[in-house]
Amino acid sequence: MNFDLTEDQREIQRTAREWLASRYPIARVREIALDGGSDATWDEIDELGWPEIADFGMVELAVVAEQLGFSLAPTPLASHWAARLLHPELEGRGTVAMWDGEDGAKLAVPAADVADTIIVQRGDQVFAVPAAEASIEPANALDPTRPLFTVRASGGEEITGDHLARAWHAIYVAAAAESVGVAARVTAMSVEYAKERKQFGRPIGSYQAVSHACAQMFLETEGARNVVLWAAWALDNDPDAAFMAANAAKAYASDAAVNVCRSSMQVHGGIGFTWEHDLHLFFKRAEANARAFGDSTWHREQVAATYL
Amino acid sequence: MDLTLSPAEEEFRDTLRAWIADNHPGKEPEGDEASFAFRRDWQQKLNERGWAGLTWPEEYGGAGATQIEQAILFEEFARSRAPQMANVLGLTMGGPTVIAHGTDEQKARFLSPILSADEMWCQGFSEPESGSDLASLKTRAVLDGDAYVVTGQKVWTTFAHHSKWCMLLARTNAEAPKHRGLTYFLMDMEQPGVEIRPLVQITGEAEFNELFIEEARIPVENVVGGVDNGWRVAITTLMHERAGLAFALQARVQVALGELADELRGTTDPLIRQRFAQVAIEAQVLRLLAFRGLTSTMKGGEPGPEGSLGKWLWADINQALTTLAMDARGPAAQLVDDTWTYRFLRARANSIEGGTTEILKNIVAERVLGLPRA
Numbered sequence: 273m274n275f276d277l278t279e280d281q282r283e284i285q286r287t288a289r290e291w292l293a294s295r296y297p298i299a300r301v302r303e304i305a306l307d308g309g310s311d312a313t314w315d316e317i318d319e320l321g322w323p324e325i326a327d328f329g330m331v332e333l334a335v336v337a338e339q340l341g342f343s344l345a346p347t348p349l350a351s352h353w354a355a356r357l358l359h360p361e362l363e364g365r366g367t368v369a370m371w372d373g374e375d376g377a378k379l380a381v382p383a384a385d386v387a388d389t390i391i392v393q394r395g396d397q398v399f400a401v402p403a404a405e406a407s408i409e410p411a412n413a414l415d416p417t418r419p420l421f422t423v424r425a426s427g428g429e430e431i432t433g434d435h436l437a438r439a440w441h442a443i444y445v446a447a448a449a450e451s452v453g454v455a456a457r458v459t460a461m462s463v464e465y466a467k468e469r470k471q472f473g474r475p476i477g478s479y480q481a482v483s484h485a486c487a488q489m490f491l492e493t494e495g496a497r498n499v500v501l502w503a504a505w506a507l508d509n510d511p512d513a514a515f516m517a518a519n520a521a522k523a524y525a526s527d528a529a530v531n532v533c534r535s536s537m538q539v540h541g542g543i544g545f546t547w548e549h550d551l552h553l554f555f556k557r558a559e560a561n562a563r564a565f566g567d568s569t570w571h572r573e574q575v576a577a578t579y580l
Numbered sequence: 581m582d583l584t585l586s587p588a589e590e591e592f593r594d595t596l597r598a599w600i601a602d603n604h605p606g607k608e609p610e611g612d613e614a615s616f617a618f619r620r621d622w623q624q625k626l627n628e629r630g631w632a633g634l635t636w637p638e639e640y641g642g643a644g645a646t647q648i649e650q651a652i653l654f655e656e657f658a659r660s661r662a663p664q665m666a667n668v669l670g671l672t673m674g675g676p677t678v679i680a681h682g683t684d685e686q687k688a689r690f691l692s693p694i695l696s697a698d699e700m701w702c703q704g705f706s707e708p709e710s711g712s713d714l715a716s717l718k719t720r721a722v723l724d725g726d727a728y729v730v731t732g733q734k735v736w737t738t739f740a741h742h743s744k745w746c747m748l749l750a751r752t753n754a755e756a757p758k759h760r761g762l763t764y765f766l767m768d769m770e771q772p773g774v775e776i777r778p779l780v781q782i783t784g785e786a787e788f789n790e791l792f793i794e795e796a797r798i799p800v801e802n803v804v805g806g807v808d809n810g811w812r813v814a815i816t817t818l819m820h821e822r823a824g825l826a827f828a829l830q831a832r833v834q835v836a837l838g839e840l841a842d843e844l845r846g847t848t849d850p851l852i853r854q855r856f857a858q859v860a861i862e863a864q865v866l867r868l869l870a871f872r873g874l875t876s877t878m879k880g881g882e883p884g885p886e887g888s889l890g891k892w893l894w895a896d897i898n899q900a901l902t903t904l905a906m907d908a909r910g911p912a913a914q915l916v917d918d919t920w921t922y923r924f925l926r927a928r929a930n931s932i933e934g935g936t937t938e939i940l941k942n943i944v945a946e947r948v949l950g951l952p953r954a
């Protein structure tokens with residue numbers, strides 16, 4: 273019984289934290305996301321071996337995913353992971369299209385512009401459609417760090433196999449891990465601001481309405497990280513608990529990130545509501561991520577179904 | 581990361597499970613005296629097997645086991661709905677304090693009767709004017725020859741009416757800053773200077789008491805951890821115990837959750853299902869926090885913030901769970917039933933006893949996040 277990361281996992285965490293901090297400082301994230309700058313780091317990400325990190329294990333993937341959320345890196349890596357989990361033989365880059373719009377359109381598909389293959393969910397089935405055969409239109413995404421597209425893709429080759437149910441749950445865990453990263457970063461930002469900002473001659477963090485809000489952020493962030501690591505571990509080691517754990521992780525971590533960001537905006541006061549401040553980028557990632565791959569209400573119902 | 585048990589730990593769990601199945605005393609009788617006797621018998625039975633003080637050193641009647649084995653024991657007790665042991669405060673606080681800070685003579689004198697339930701313990705910290713601000717307490721202890729003479733009032737003293745010994749915090753130095761003038765004593769309750777008056781709780785029971793202390797005498801050899809060092813003794817023990825306690829509490833939450841699931845099975849009310857799932861998820865979060873706490877104490881480090889987070893989260897969850905159970909009963913919840921009414925009422929104290937939720941948030945904000953003091 274040991275609930276710590278291994279030395280190797282720590283090393284992966286360190287590398288991810290440092291590499292992402294150097295390539296994607298928040299000013300660079302803003303440039304790419306808000307000013308339409310371009311991102312050319314995929315080859316480097318490929319060299320780091322991250323696109324295939326699921327082959328090492330889900331804990332390793334979750335560790336990197338948390339850092340993606342922490343840095344808000346505007347990379348299509350997570351979308352590619354999702355595609356590759358569903359379609360292990362995937363060649364090139366992929367993404368997943370789930371949400372049905374009208375007349376066969378798939379809405380809110382991330383990274384469709386850079387994908388070679390789009391994995392399309394139709395009912396209980398999934399199909400691999402070459403992106404070249406699909407129509408791809410940019411959509412107006414809430415989260416500017418993760419561009420979304422409307423995709424029309426018919427036909428394709430059906431993907432079958434026993435891996436699918438696990439793959440969906442692994443995707444939930446990866447998304448949950450990103451939310452943990454967002455929650456962790458915003459908790460730290462809030463605490464720092466609460467120490468610096470003075471009103472009535474005292475740091476605002478000395479007022480319990482503020483300090484207790486920060487404590488609540490910390491509780492939810494720690495809790496979310498624990499439940500995500502448990503779910504990631506269970507997917508590789510404890511299949512009986514894994515699916516429930518993954519649903520629990522997605523529900524709890526989504527809520528944690530959303531709660532932390534909303535509360536942080538209150539702690540920041542007016543400055544947190546400005547375009548110029550970075551908080552809204554994290555806020556929008558948290559809100560969008562909470563609705564991708566099933567919202568918390570849906571995931572909670574899956575948990576309820578295992579008990580009731 | 582590895583959340584599995586080692587073969588030796590699995591074997592311990594299986595032995596424990598089989599033993600509990602053979603020795604389970606059945607349902608606890610009602611009434612304070614009867615339930616107390618029942619819990620004392622159970623503790624004695626466990627102690628004969630070496631399991632009352634599982635992690636205590638062998639020379640004092642313990643089994644020298646690991647924190648993980650202790651966690652397994654808590655989980656198995658909860659799972660089998662075994663009774664509580666009678667001497668809770670001696671086992672979770674008094675004994676560990678004596679082990680950590682006591683002299684060899686104190687260890688030889690006090691530990692074994694805690695395990696055998698021959699001598700019960702209570703905790704005399706809180707006073708009418710000093711609850712959250714514990715260090716402001718006023719009970720005075722004045723040296724008179726080879727004993728301290730103690731005068732003051734304590735309140736909310738759980739199980740004082742069954743106890744032989746009281747972990748008493750009293751002021752020995754009125755000049756020193758409030759945290760530095762306190763001493764931790766072991767006070768004999770069986771003396772004329774100690775009067776106990778029961779306090780009835782909202783559940784109708786009288787678990788706790790008022791304690792009136794009028795020139796009670798405590799021999800100097802019953803000071804634990806040095807004169808004027810009582811705050812440190814009280815705090816370090818509390819911190820170290822919280823990790824283990826969190827495990828016992830989370831195990832009980834899991835069981836209550838299972839019982840509630842049995843009652844709610846098949847319900848189609850989406851609100852009830854959502855609320856149930858939320859409690860189930862948070863109960864997992866609590867369990868994982870307890871695992872985290874175990875991992876850090878096993879590595880010999882200071883217990884992390886898990887202790888305060890765990891106590892806070894546990895109170896939230898237990899209140900949410902018992903409230904949900906009441907709500908699910910609908911109009912029937914106007915009547916007292918034989919499970920949830922009591923649990924719902926008792927859970928209201930969870931965010932007050934052992935440090936209020938507000939105080940725990942202060943601790944997290946100040947000591948973990950480094951925010952300035954209020």
Ligand SMILES: Cc1cc2nc3c(=O)[nH]c(=O)nc-3n(C[C@H](O)[C@H](O)[C@H](O)COP(=O)(O)OP(=O)(O)OC[C@H]3O[C@@H](n4cnc5c(N)ncnc54)[C@H](O)[C@@H]3O)c2cc1C
Binds near residue numbers: 704
């Ligand atoms: C069932 C039960 C069993 C108990 N058993 C024992 C026992 O065996 N031995 C023992 O010594 N004690 C025991 N206690 C006492 C318990 O530790 C105290 O009740 C608790 O510490 C709170 O103190 P208080 O009741 O004086 O409330 P107060 O400290 O007066 O608090 C009242 C309210 O003010 C809030 N508050 C106080 N200070 C602050 C602050 N700085 N910031 C924000 N909010 C604040 C509190 O959170 C609370 O909401 C028990 C209590 C209960 C309910």
